[in-house]
Amino acid sequence: MNTLLVFYINSFGYSVDELTYNFVSKEKLLEINKQFLHHNTHTDIIAFDYTQNKALRAEFFISLWAVRLSAEEFSQSIENETVRTIVHGVLHCLGYKDKTNQDKTDMRSLEDEFIEMFHVKQNSNV
Numbered sequence: 001m002n003t004l005l006v007f008y009i010n011s012f013g014y015s016v017d018e019l020t021y022n023f024v025s026k027e028k029l030l031e032i033n034k035q036f037l038h039h040n041t042h043t044d045i046i047a048f049d050y051t052q053n054k055a056l057r058a059e060f061f062i063s064l065w066a067v068r069l070s071a072e073e074f075s076q077s078i079e080n081e082t083v084r085t086i087v088h089g090v091l092h093c094l095g096y097k098d099k100t101n102q103d104k105t106d107m108r109s110l111e112d113e114f115i116e117m118f119h120v121k122q123n124s125n126v
Helices: 002-010 026-037 064-073 078-093 101-118
Strands: 015-024 045-049 055-063
Parallel strands (some): 015 055
């Protein structure tokens, strides 16, 4: 996925400086959410964006507990929902928001586009 993610980011006119993904417990992510965003709710990902001059640099914290819940809610595989969460954080760093219904629809479309790129179908004779 790493090369594909870099390709996808490049398609928005950005380069990748450094992306760090931390998979943490739901309790740890709730603690981070309270401390830095002042939200007292569980979430699947929090992004700390340090991007400068279109060189993407960010640190992400992901709760697989929340990813599993989302996968169940949207009838997705854990794999698809994890990929969606990873690219969701990147899209935030590229300037995409998910505050309004239209924002959410636009972001979901971009996430779906990336998931389709990620899942290359294999030939049955390979």
